[in-house]
Structure formats: structure tokens, C-alpha cells
Amino acid sequence: MRLFLIAGEPSGDALGAALMAGLKALVPGVVFEGVGGPLMQAEGMASLFPMEELSIMGLAEILPKYFPLKRRIRETAEAIAHAQPAAVVTIDSPDFCLRVLALVRAANPGLKTVHYVAPSVWAWRPGRAAKMARWVDHVLALLPFEPPYMQAAGMSCDFVGHPVAAEPVASGAEVAAFRAAHGLDGAPLLLVLPGSRRGEIERLGPVFGAVLRGLSVPGLRLVVPTVASRAAQVRALVADWPGAPVVLDAAEVPVAVKRAAFGAADAALAASGTVSLELAAAGTPMVIAYRMAALSQAIIGRMLRIDTVTLVNLVSETRAVPEFIGPACKAEDIAPALSSLLAGGPGRAAQEAAMAETMARLGRGGEAPGLRAARSVLGYLRGAGARGD
Numbered sequence: 001m002r003l004f005l006i007a008g009e010p011s012g013d014a015l016g017a018a019l020m021a022g023l024k025a026l027v028p029g030v031v032f033e034g035v036g037g038p039l040m041q042a043e044g045m046a047s048l049f050p051m052e053e054l055s056i057m058g059l060a061e062i063l064p065k066y067f068p069l070k071r072r073i074r075e076t077a078e079a080i081a082h083a084q085p086a087a088v089v090t091i092d093s094p095d096f097c098l099r100v101l102a103l104v105r106a107a108n109p110g111l112k113t114v115h116y117v118a119p120s121v122w123a124w125r126p127g128r129a130a131k132m133a134r135w136v137d138h139v140l141a142l143l144p145f146e147p148p149y150m151q152a153a154g155m156s157c158d159f160v161g162h163p164v165a166a167e168p169v170a171s172g173a174e175v176a177a178f179r180a181a182h183g184l185d186g187a188p189l190l191l192v193l194p195g196s197r198r199g200e201i202e203r204l205g206p207v208f209g210a211v212l213r214g215l216s217v218p219g220l221r222l223v224v225p226t227v228a229s230r231a232a233q234v235r236a237l238v239a240d241w242p243g244a245p246v247v248l249d250a251a252e253v254p255v256a257v258k259r260a261a262f263g264a265a266d267a268a269l270a271a272s273g274t275v276s277l278e279l280a281a282a283g284t285p286m287v288i289a290y291r292m293a294a295l296s297q298a299i300i301g302r303m304l305r306i307d308t309v310t311l312v313n314l315v316s317e318t319r320a321v322p323e324f325i326g327p328a329c330k331a332e333d334i335a336p337a338l339s340s341l342l343a344g345g346p347g348r349a350a351q352e353a354a355m356a357e358t359m360a361r362l363g364r365g366g367e368a369p370g371l372r373a374a375r376s377v378l379g380y381l382r383g384a385g386a387r388g389d
Contacts, residue, residue: 001027001029001030001031001086002030002031002032002033002083002084002085002086003023003030003031003032003033003034003085003086003087003088003089003377004032004033004034004079004080004083004085004087004088004089005019005020005032005033005034005035005036005040005045005088005089005090005091006034006035006036006076006088006089006090006091006093006096006097006100007034007035007036007037007040007051007091007092007093008035008051008054008091008092008093008096008097009037009051009054009092009093009196009197010037010196010227011092011273011274012037012091012092012093012116012117013036013037013038013039013040013051014039014163014164014274015091015092015116015117015142015163015370015373016036016039016040016043016089016091016116017036017039017040017042017043017370018163018166018368018369018370018373019089019091019116019140019370019373019374019377020032020040020043020044020045020370021043021370021371022368022370022371022372022373022374022375023374023377023378024043024044025371025374026371026374026375026378027378032044032045033045033046033048033079033083033085034047034048034076034079035047035048035049035051035054035076036051037051037052038228038250038251048075048076048079049072049075052229053068053069053072054069054072054093054096069096072096073096073099073100073103074103076100077100077103077104077107080100080104080111081104081107081108086112086381087111087112087113087114087377087380087381088100088101088104088111088112088113088114089113089114089115089116089377090113090114090115090116090136091115091116091117092116092117094115094119094128094132097115098131098132098135098136101113101135101136102134102135105134105135112137112138112380112381113135113136113137113138114136114137114138114139114140114377114380115132115136115138115139115140116139116140116373117140117141117142118139118140118141118142118143118146118147118149118150118157119132121149126149129149129150129152129153129155130153130154132153132155133153133154133155136155137155137156137380138155138156138157138158138376138377138380139155139156139157139158140157140158140160140373140376140377141157141158141159141160142159142160142161142162142362143159143311143314143315143362144159144315144361144362146159147159156380158372158376158379160369160372160373160376161362161363161366161369161372162277162362162363162369163368163369163370164274164277164278164280164281164362165277165281165359165362165363165364165369166363166364166368166369166370167259167281168259169259169263169281169282169283170256170259170260170262170263170264170282174256174259174260174263175260175263175264177260178257178260178261178263178264179264182223182246184221184223184246184264186219187219187220187221188217188218188219188220188221188266188342189220189221189222189223189264189265189266190212190217190220190221190222190223190243190265190266190267190268190269190338190342191222191223191224191225191261191262191265191267191268191269191270191279191284192208192212192222192223192224192238192245192268192269192270193224193225193268193269193270193271193275194208194224194234194237194271195271195273196226196227196230196273197230198230198233200271200290201230201233201234201237203291203292204271204289204290204291204329205237207289207291207329207330207331207334208269208289209237209238209240209241210331211269211289211331211334211335211338212241212242212243212269213241213242214331214332214335215242215335215338215339215342216339217339217342217343220242220243220342221243221244221246222238222241222242222243222244222245222246223245223246223248223261223264223265224238224245224246224247224248225247225248225250225258225261226247226248226249226250227250228249228250228251231247231249231250231251231252234247235247248261259282262278262279262281262282262284263282263283263284265282265284266284266285266342267284267285267286267287267338267341267342268284268285268286268287269286269287269289269334269338270286270287270288270289271288271289271290272288272289272290272309272310272323272325273290274311276288276310276311276312276321277311277312277358277362279312279355280312280354280355280358280359281355281359281364283352283355283356285321285341285347285348285351285352285355286312286321286341286351287321287322287323287324287334287337287338287341288309288310288321288322288323288324288325289323289324289325289329289334290309290323290324290325290326290329291325291326291329292326307319308321308323309323309325310323311358312351312354312355312358313354315357315358315361315362316354316355316357316358316361318350318353318354318357320347320350320351320353320354321351321354322337322341322347324337
């Protein structure tokens with residue numbers, strides 16, 4: 001069996017890698033082609049071009065990249081036509097992926113298509129599901145309340161959970177070893193995660209720096225994990241931050257070290273996104289902040305249909321995680337919330353309960369989400385998930 005997969009950002013790379021591992025367990029000899037990052041490449045994919053070229057977000061960010069992206073869309077569609085896969089599995093990144101599917105479906109209407117990560121139509125732009133159904137047959141949903149939205153639009157859909165729910169948690173020994181290796185014994189420790197895209201880091205970095213300079217926590221140390229492609233940018237950013245930041249470049253440290261850093265932290269200041277689930281998996285309380293480019297914020301802000309964008313809040317059906325989004329992303333407001341969390345304020349226990357509930361609802365303790373996703377793809381290909389079921 002030959003499958004063509006496309007991922008456009010680190011979170012999609014992680015989802016794709018887990019799916020690939022599940023498929024290899026169920027279908028020995030399966031062959032993968034497509035676009036992916038280091039995790040998918042480690043599972044056996046030779047990426048058509050660097051995935052980082054697609055790691056952009058927001059209308060203002062996409063416009064300057066329009067012509068290079070258009071060229072990559074055409075190249076990817078041509079590669080699919082040449083590969084003749086049993087199915088194309090697109091993973092998140094709908095701005096890119098759906099344009100590719102529109103081209104390949106025009107040339108081959110019978111091509112089987114799967115999209116991993118349901119569009120958040122419950123949050124904004126509900127019409128996206130109907131638009132996606134023009135080119136997508138089957139959807140793999142990360143959240144348990146999403147399948148009815150997809151099915152109503154005419155696609156089959158399975159809730160498969162999120163791979164983060166199946167990832168191992170750092171042991172006490174690993175946490176102690178991490179602290180010792182970086183001279184952090186006994187120090188209060190804050191994880192700082194300003195995003196994985198260049199634009200995110202450029203916008204959030206100065207705000208995060210101002211937050212950190214406004215904290216009064218004796219002996220506070222910082223750990224700043226980053227993806228390999230943004231390591232130089234992050235090192236330059238943190239050069240004048242307090243707390244003697246330890247930068248963890250994903251290209252230089254094993255995944256187990258990152259897990260240990262998450263487990264060792266007393267709290268986290270993080271950009272909005274999938275990282276909130278990683279922190280929940282580690283049991284690390286967090287404050288979430290995010291700022292988009294002005295044009296994107298003005299447009300998307302008017303479309304939002306929910307009062308929180310943090311996944312832990314949404315999955316747990318609480319509002320335990322404080323968030324500062326768009327105009328609210330101000331250092332003078334973020335710092336007090338973070339100080340309270342580090343001091344063990346009343347919100348900390350509520351977050352711990354919400355994080356545990358989130359992991360339970362995403363399938364912790366059950367079959368690995370990547371394997372569930374693989375079974376869903378195979379079930380669809382074998383006719384168990386025909387369009388409209």
C-alpha cells in the first residue's frame with residue numbers, strides 16, 4: 001500500500017508520525033510519500049521539500065508567501081499524480097492542503113482523501129466543513145465532540161484522540177537528572193514557549209520578555225524549548241532575558257529531555273496551540289498568551305464563536321487556564337497571573353484537575369491515538385467509512 005501524506009507544521013508532523021507508526025504496525029510494507037518534518041521522516045518519509053516552508057499562519061503572514069506557496073501546491077499535486085497512492089492523507093494546514101486536494105481531485109475525482117484534524121467549525125467559520133467536504137471524504141478528529149459537525153457536512157469522521165495522550169511522562173529520576181544537568185536543583189523553574197513559527201516568536205518574544213522582567217520570584221530559572229529551525233532566532237531573543245535561560249534545541253536533545261523539562265517545570269508561559277496539551281500531559285500548569293498580526297487579528301477576532309481558544313479549557317469544559325489573546329496579550333496583565341500560578345495560588349488546583357480530565361477525555365490509558373487513526377484510515381479504505389456515513 002502506498003499513501004501520500006502532507007503535514008505543514010510541527011504539530012502536524014507529530015500527528016503524521018504517530019499515524020505512520022500505527023499504519024506500519026497494521027500494514028507491514030506500507031510505503032509513504034509526501035511532505036513532512038523530522039518526525040515523519042524518521043518514520044520513513046523522504047519529504048518532497050522542507051516542511052518549514054508551510055509553517056506560516058494568518059492572512060497577513062500568508063500574503064507575502066503567496067507565489068512560493070502556489071508553486072509548492074502545484075509541485076505537490078504533480079507528485080501525487082505521479083505516485084498514484086491508495087489515498088492522500090492531509091494533516092492540518094488547510095490553507096495549503098485543501099488547495100492541493102482541489103487540484104488532484106479535479107484531475108482524478110475518484111482519488112480517496114482523508115484529512116487529519118477537523119476544522120474548528122465550533123470556534124469560527126462554520127462554513128469550512130461544507131467547503132472541505134468538496135474534496136475530503138473522511139476526517140480524523142482530535143476532539144470527542146467534533147464528528148457530528150463533520151458528518152453533518154457529508155463526510156465520515158472518527159474521533160481518534162490525540163497522540164499526546166499516549167506519550168510517556170517523565171519519571172522522577174528523569175526530572176531530577178534534567179535539573180542536575182542544568183544546575184537547576186531546588187530552583188523554581190518556568191517553561192517559556194513563544195511558538196514554533198518565525199512570526200509568532202517575533203510578536204510574542206518581546207511581550208514574554210517584558211513579563212519575565214516583571215516577575216519577582218527569587219531564584220527563578222527559565223527553560224525555553226524550540227524547534228530546530230527556530231533555534232538561532234530563539235537564542236537571540238533570550239540573550240537579555242533574566243533567569244539564565246536554558247534553550248533546548250530539538251535537533252540537539254532527545255525527546256526524553258524535553259519531556260523531563262516539561263515534568264520539571266513548576267509552570268509555563270506558552271503561545272496558544274497544541275503545546276497546551278503537551279503541558280497538560282506533563283501536569284504542568286500554564287498561562288496562555290497569543291498575538292497575531294494586526295490584520296489577521298482584526299478579521300479572525302470578529303469571527304470567533306467561543307470565549308476561549310485554549311484546548312485544555314475546551315476539552316475539559318472549564319476555564320481553568322488563564323489566557324491573554326489578541327488585545328489582552330499585555331505583559332502587565334500576564335505577569336500577575338503567572339506569579340499567582342508560580343506561588344501556588346488557588347487557580348493551580350483547578351488547572352491540575354482540568355488537565356487530568358483533558359487527558360482522560362483524549363484517551364489516556366486506552367489504545368494509542370496513532371493506532372486508532374491508522375485503523376480509521378484503513379476502515380475507510382476498506383469501505384467501512386463511505387462518504388456520508
